[in-house]
Amino acid sequence: MSPLFVLNPGRLLVTGATGFIGHHVLAELLRRGVRCAAMLRPNLLSSTGRLTDLLADLGVDLDRHTGNGQLLLLEGQLNGTLPRAIGAGIDAVLHMAACTDFERRPNGDPWRTNVDGTRRLLTWAAARRIKRFHLVSSAYRCGVSHGVVPEAISMAAPRFHNDYEHSKWQAEVDAATWARKHRATLTVYRPSIVVGHSVTGRTTSFGGFYVMARATEVLARSYMNDDARRRATGIRLVGRPTATQNLVAVDYVASMIATAVQDPRHHGRVYHLTHPKPPTNATIKQAIDTHFDVGGSDFVDPDALDEAALSGVERLFYDASGPVRHYLTANPDFARGNTDALEGQAGVICPEYDVGRLHGLVAWAHAARWGRRVESRRDVAPVTEADDALLAAYFERYLPRYVAVSKVARMTALNATMRFVIEDVAGAAWRCRFVNGRLADSHRADGTTVPQPGEDFVNITSRTVFWEAAAGRVDPQKVFLDGQARVAGDIEAALKMAVVLHDFNREFPCSPASLAKHEADRESSDASSECEEVAPCLTIL
Amino acid sequence: MPDDPLNAANLTRETVAIEGPHGTLSGELAYGDCEDRGAILLIGPHPYMGGTMDNNVLSVLAGVLAAAGFVTLRFNYRALAGELIAESMLSFWTTGHAPQDMDLVEESRIARNWLRAQLDQAVSVIGYSFGAYAASEIIDDQTPAAVLIAPTVKHHELAALRTSVVPKLVIYSSDDFATAQLATESWFAGLAVPKRKACFVGGNHFFRGEETALAAHVREFLENTVAVQPGVVKS
Numbered sequence: 054m055s056p057l058f059v060l061n062p063g064r065l066l067v068t069g070a071t072g073f074i075g076h077h078v079l080a081e082l083l084r085r086g087v088r089c090a091a092m093l094r095p096n097l098l099s100s101t102g103r104l105t106d107l108l109a110d111l112g113v114d115l116d117r118h119t120g121n122g123q124l125l126l127l128e129g130q131l132n133g134t135l136p137r138a139i140g141a142g143i144d145a146v147l148h149m150a151a152c153t154d155f156e157r158r159p160n161g162d163p164w165r166t167n168v169d170g171t172r173r174l175l176t177w178a179a180a181r182r183i184k185r186f187h188l189v190s191s192a193y194r195c196g197v198s199h200g201v202v203p204e205a206i207s208m209a210a211p212r213f214h215n216d217y218e219h220s221k222w223q224a225e226v227d228a229a230t231w232a233r234k235h236r237a238t239l240t241v242y243r244p245s246i247v248v249g250h251s252v253t254g255r256t257t258s259f260g261g262f263y264v265m266a267r268a269t270e271v272l273a274r275s276y277m278n279d280d281a282r283r284r285a286t287g288i289r290l291v292g293r294p295t296a297t298q299n300l301v302a303v304d305y306v307a308s309m310i311a312t313a314v315q316d317p318r319h320h321g322r323v324y325h326l327t328h329p330k331p332p333t334n335a336t337i338k339q340a341i342d343t344h345f346d347v348g349g350s351d352f353v354d355p356d357a358l359d360e361a362a363l364s365g366v367e368r369l370f371y372d373a374s375g376p377v378r379h380y381l382t383a384n385p386d387f388a389r390g391n392t393d394a395l396e397g398q399a400g401v402i403c404p405e406y407d408v409g410r411l412h413g414l415v416a417w418a419h420a421a422r423w424g425r426r427v428e429s430r431r432d433v434a435p436v437t438e439a440d441d442a443l444l445a446a447y448f449e450r451y452l453p454r455y456v457a458v459s460k461v462a463r464m465t466a467l468n469a470t471m472r473f474v475i476e477d478v479a480g481a482a483w484r485c486r487f488v489n490g491r492l493a494d495s496h497r498a499d500g501t502t503v504p505q506p507g508e509d510f511v512n513i514t515s516r517t518v519f520w521e522a523a524a525g526r527v528d529p530q531k532v533f534l535d536g537q538a539r540v541a542g543d544i545e546a547a548l549k550m551a552v553v554l555h556d557f558n559r560e561f562p563c564s565p566a567s568l569a570k571h572e573a574d575r576e577s578s579d580a581s582s583e584c585e586e587v588a589p590c591l592t593i594l
Numbered sequence: 595m596p597d598d599p600l601n602a603a604n605l606t607r608e609t610v611a612i613e614g615p616h617g618t619l620s621g622e623l624a625y626g627d628c629e630d631r632g633a634i635l636l637i638g639p640h641p642y643m644g645g646t647m648d649n650n651v652l653s654v655l656a657g658v659l660a661a662a663g664f665v666t667l668r669f670n671y672r673a674l675a676g677e678l679i680a681e682s683m684l685s686f687w688t689t690g691h692a693p694q695d696m697d698l699v700e701e702s703r704i705a706r707n708w709l710r711a712q713l714d715q716a717v718s719v720i721g722y723s724f725g726a727y728a729a730s731e732i733i734d735d736q737t738p739a740a741v742l743i744a745p746t747v748k749h750h751e752l753a754a755l756r757t758s759v760v761p762k763l764v765i766y767s768s769d770d771f772a773t774a775q776l777a778t779e780s781w782f783a784g785l786a787v788p789k790r791k792a793c794f795v796g797g798n799h800f801f802r803g804e805e806t807a808l809a810a811h812v813r814e815f816l817e818n819t820v821a822v823q824p825g826v827v828k829s
Contacts, residue, residue: 096601122611122618134606139623139665140712141608466688530644536802544771544799548643549687556683 064088064142065314068131068174069149071100073258074189074247076107077307078149083108083118085311090125090141092150097128110255131170135177145185146178147314153260155215167220168227175231184237187314188228192245192299192327194221198385204323204392206241240313244306244326245299245387251404252304254417259424262300266341266415267423273345285349288367294335294352296384299327302404309392312399319395325387332406340411344419440478440516443565446572447523448473448483448495455561456492461553464490469546474500474513481516484508503541510542510550525562528555599657599809600624612708614672614701621669621705622647624660631663632738632820633717635706637725640698641674642686651722651743654805655812662813665713669705673697690749695724702728710736718820720812721745723772723799730754738820741765741812744799747773747781755785762789763815765808767797790815 065082069075070091082089093100104126105115118124127136131150148171152163161169171188178186195202196211196218206229213219225241232239248263249256259267276283306326313319334352342348396402404410418424456462467490475481484498498505502513512529514522518537521527530551532538540547563571600607604627612619636652639645647653647668656666673694674682686692702725709717718739721729726745730752733740739761745752749772755762762785766778775793782791792811794804801808 095605097607098598098601119609119611120618120620122613122620125611126609128605128607134604134627136606136608137625139608139625140610140708464684464687466684528644534644534650534800549683551644552642552683553687 063144064090064125066127066138066141066143066146067091067149068147069151069189071104071107072149072151073256074244074303074306074310075149076104076257077111077303078147078310079104080108080111080113081307081311082314083113083124085315086123087311087315088123088142090127090138090143092127092129092136094130095128095133097126100128101126107257131166131173135173138181143181144183145187145314146174146183147187147189147310148174149189151189151221153217153258155217157216163217163220164223167217168223171224172227175228178237179231179235184235185240185317185320186228186232186237187240187242187310187320188225189242189244189310190225191218191221192243192325192385192387193218194225194243195385196222201386201388202325203388204243204325204390206323238321240320241323242306242310242313242326243324243387245301245328245331247303247306248300249302249414249417250304251302251410254413256303256414256418256421257424259418259421262298262337262414263418263423265337266344266418269341269345269347270419270423273347276347280346283347286347287364288350289353289358290334290338290350291355291358292334292352293354294333294338296334297331298334298337299331299384299387300406301326301328305401305403308401309395309399312401313395319398322391324392324395325389326392327387327389328403328406329389329393330405331384332411336406336408337411340408341415343408344412344415441481443568443572444475444478444481444483444516444519445497446568447563448485449497450575451561451563451568451571452485452495453492456557459557459560461487461557462490464553466490467553469509469550470507471547471550472498472504472508472511473519474502474511475516475519476500476502476513477515502539504543508542510540510544510547512538512540512547514538520565522554523558523562524564525555525558529558530555598653599661600653602657602661604628605657605660610667610708612669612705614704616673616697616701619669619672619701619705621667622656623665623667624656625665626660626663628663630665630713632816633665633709633713633715634659634667634816635702635709635717635719636666636668637702637705637719637721637728638668638671639723639725640686640692640695641671642683642692643723645724646670649722650805651801651808655720655809658806658809658813659816662817664816665709667705667709669701671698671701673701690746698724699728699731703732706732716820718816724750727752733758733760735760739763739816741815743808743812744770744772744801745778745781747777752781757786759786759788761815761819763812764789764791765794765811766791767794767799767801769797770799772799 065087067079067089070079070093079089079091091104093104108115119126125141127138127141129136150166150170152166154163196213198211206225208226210222228239246261272286273283309324309326313324467487470484470486472482472484480500482498482500483495485495486493502511504511514537518532522529522532530548533540533551605624608623610621610623612621636655638647638649638652647670652668656668659666674692682692682694706717706719716736716738719729719733719737720741722743724746726742727750729740729742731754733754737760741763743765744767745764764782768775797804
């Protein structure tokens with residue numbers, strides 16, 4: 054293979070873009086106009102779909118940014134094939150992909166992803182002579198700490214609470230060693246416990262802070278029908294009420310990372326993306342208890358709790374909250390000099406956590422069922438007479454009325470006759486005849502699926518697909534090419550007509566709901582003998 | 595459509611952005627983890643006829659050829675993106691040509707040149723439907739091979755192929771609404787050698803369900819015509 058030549062200078066490779074922090078950071082970078090390439094796991098189609106949905110939740114249109122070339126999507130994985138990134142022009146890396154499991158799993162994670170994966174990415178970057186590497190680490194890579202944790206790389210291994218902390222420390226050490234060897238610039242971001250959006254509470258990660266809330270929900274459900282016991286659980290929580298949990302909002306973290314990435318003056322430092330005034334255990338407990346209408350628990354000093362003498366309710370609670378229990382007692386103090394300076398220059402303020410904001414976080418996550426997927430299937434309603442009536446209203450009233458004022462009417466060479474057969478609604482077939490761009494007539498016809506004399510083609514589809522197309526949500530041409538609709542007769546004419554119809558559907562979208570309202574308004578208008586035209590209800594979809 | 599070969603575990607896909615005269619062309623590269631055997635540009639049908647890089651024929655070809663060691667590039671035309679241009683559609687409706695057709699050809703040329711520059715390699719072209727016409731227009735003496743699938747002979751002359759000595763494979767169907775079988779075969783007879791043809795008897799313009807067989811033909815042709823054999827340095 055001949056050497057590859059990079060023509061497009063300046064693009065940031067982003068890993069972990071579908072992660073909790075990752076999609077917020079990518080959205081922020083795209084909003085700021087940064088040219089990015091997101092490395093997504095195979096298969097690219099499903100990963101792209103997931104990223105599309107995540108960014109859409111944040112008001113970012115992935116298609117727009119890929120369409121204008123600002124964002125490239127590269128298939129690759131840290132522990133598999135890394136992309137060659139042909140022609141992408143990557144000159145910096147923002148490595149956010151990570152495994153957040155605390156304990157070692159059979160597949161070797163979190164070490165496999167956080168350490169081995171990072172090492173592979175560093176080798177990949179070195180081969181491309183990339184000189185800027187941004188690593189999203191964790192504030193808790195400090196392990197069991199005493200005193201203030203500095204914003205600096207520590208090459209000496211501390212004692213760790215779990216494998217996750219150890220893996221994040223090792224990744225930092227490896228990246229720092231790499232940077233020295235290759236004379237590259239390493240910037241490290243160490244967020245603390247990242248929680249949902251500071252305003253909406255939206256989250257896609259339900260570990261950490263949310264584990265205690267979920268444990269409380271388990272408790273609340275077990276006493277669902279016993280208000281008295283639910284409000285007097287008597288649970289002893291290991292921890293101190295005045296100790297803190299260092300929560301930071303994901304939008305704050307994203308904004309800080311994007312600010313630093315964008316400006317080389319901020320590179321080459323370590324940032325503790327931690328809260329300067331984190332909430333206390335007591336405040337957090339109050340918010341969670343209030344949400345679940347639970348009470349009667351209290352904090353006890355770790356040394357005062359005899360784990361062998363836990364009550365049944367306490368054991369239930371501790372089983373559910375086990376992975377994060379130590380964070381109720383371990384509260385490192387993080388230096389924030391670099392972070393304060395970055396905040397000042399960026400004009401970013403770390404939002405404070407009072408009971409109200411914490412309550413919002415819990416409420417959002419609870420409503421989202423802690424991220425459990427809700428199995429949903431698009432219900433297909435049984436066919437009724439109303440279906441036929443709505444289809445008739447569409448072909449016999451809506452279409453003639455709005456084609457006449459649409460862009461289709463400008464297509465004066467459009468002469469074609471077609472029949473639409475909605476095959477899952479008995480007797481639902483209409484013939485439409487266009488003459489010089491005008492819909493000369495549109496009336497009910499028989500449901501045979503072969504063209505009759507004078508007809509150019511027959512379009513056969515289902516009720517669901519038909520309405521999706523009528524609402525402008527799917528392209529009739531694509532529907533045909535994907536096999537969701539059939540055409541008999543002149544296929545070329547049908548494909549051309551599909552373009553015209555799609556344009557009409559986008560200009561005058563129509564759904565069963567909007568059409569039903571349209572019809573009701575029309576009948577009401579007729580009843581009162583008023584003759585004013587009623588505009589289509591385009592927004593009711 | 596068969597299982598998407600683009601989703602094979604040993605393939606890598608990358609979206610790319612290519613600057614064009616009507617805006618950025620979005621495209622997708624696909625390549626395997628084996629030794630490279632050549633570069634191929636896949637050109638799709640007319641945008642007014644559903645031509646996107648996600649077309650069933652193009653997708654399967656990209657996957658199969660990438661797995662065989664080729665670097666493939668598909669792209670979406672930009673010149674007719676967005677809103678329907680009534681006058682343009684009017685022309686297309688009546689003549690089978692849109693005023694922007696040459697812009698689409700130019701975008702194909704830009705995509706080919708981009709791939710050449712990135713890989714520093716000659717690039718073969720595969721065109722499907724209108725894309726076959728676009729392919730015929732951008733073939734030059736550096737083109738190792740051309741594959742024309744369901745060429746729109748009814749609407750386009752594809753005249754450049756009459757004298758081009760680039761190895762050519764023409765694949766067509768016996769029941770193609772775009773061009774009658776006899777018309778395609780008559781046109782093929784007038785092409786300069788080297789050339790080959792393959793007819794899908796009973797098939798139509800869309801090759802739905804026949805993508806894999808079609809891709810096998812194309813792969814065999816390219817491997818025997820232009821592929822850089824593993825271990826052989828191409829001059």
